[in-house]
Amino acid sequence: MPRRQHITVFAILALFAFIGTSFVLMFRSQPQGADYPGPTSQEPVLVDNEILLGTATAPKLENETLKAELGNAAWKVLHTTMAKFPDKPTEEDSQALKSYIHLFARLYPCGECARHFQQILAKFPPQVATRSTAAAWACHVHNEVNKSLKKDLFDCSKIGDFYDCGCADDGPVKGKEKEKEKDGFKQLELEKEG
Ligand SMILES: Cc1cc2nc3c(=O)[nH]c(=O)nc-3n(C[C@H](O)[C@H](O)[C@H](O)COP(=O)(O)OP(=O)(O)OC[C@H]3O[C@@H](n4cnc5c(N)ncnc54)[C@H](O)[C@@H]3O)c2cc1C
Structure with missing residues (x-):
């Protein structure tokens, strides 16, 4: 396999690894049973x-x-x-x-x-x-x-x-x-x- 193809395959694998790790970290960083954060400021709940x-x-x-x-x-x-x-x-x-x-x-x-x-x-x-x-x-x-x-x-x-x-x-x-x-x-x- 030419050297250039090697680099491309390596770059794609690195990208997948990065996305996978980010997902895992994202879900891990939310503690179980954490309080419901409530609606975001962009979504006001108007209950009049x-x-x-x-x-x-x-x-x-x-x-x-x-x-x-x-x-x-x-x-x-x-x-x-x-x-x-x-x-x-x-x-x-x-x-x-x-x-x-x-x-x-x-x-x-x-x-x-x-x-x-x-x-x-x-x-x-x-x-x-x-x-x-x-x-x-x-x-x-x-x-x-x-x-x-x-x-x-x-x-x-x-x-x-x-x-x-x-x-x-x-x-x-x-x-x-x-x-x-x-x-x-x-x-x-x-x-x-x-
Ligand atoms: C808000 C609401 C409004 C409804 N309005 C209508 C209507 O307009 N027309 C209609 O046909 N049906 C209506 N229903 C349904 C109806 O009230 C009954 O749920 C249905 O007829 C089934 O009756 P059931 O004899 O199985 O007992 P349910 O009335 O469903 O009661 C379930 C169980 O609760 C217990 N229970 C009974 N009375 C009380 C009480 N006062 N406090 C605490 N526990 C009690 C008893 O053990 C009973 O078996 C309404 C239900 C709700 C939730």
């Missing part, structure tokens, strides 16, 4: 009241089986979100939850459910001051939907037992402490905020 409270986006959902499956899954997400919400949230946490609930309602993929839920939210605005108020509020609005569908109402004093708050992540809770925790949840009541 017009966006939060706008018209529901989805069309009517005709398929009753899908509607029930979707409802089951969505309620599970909503109640578990409340169970995992901080006990003492920052003002920003509370605002985030409030916005999330309004967007959840607006974007819910069953149009008629979304419109109905938006009416419920207008009557019972999200309560986001603590985990307990948020959990009790979610239970209450779910019962509002249950009522309109002529379903049995859920006993909201049991909400803490029903949805895992994730407290076990901080170590097992035993004996008396467990009882205290349960009692804490039993005292959940829908408090008026603001």
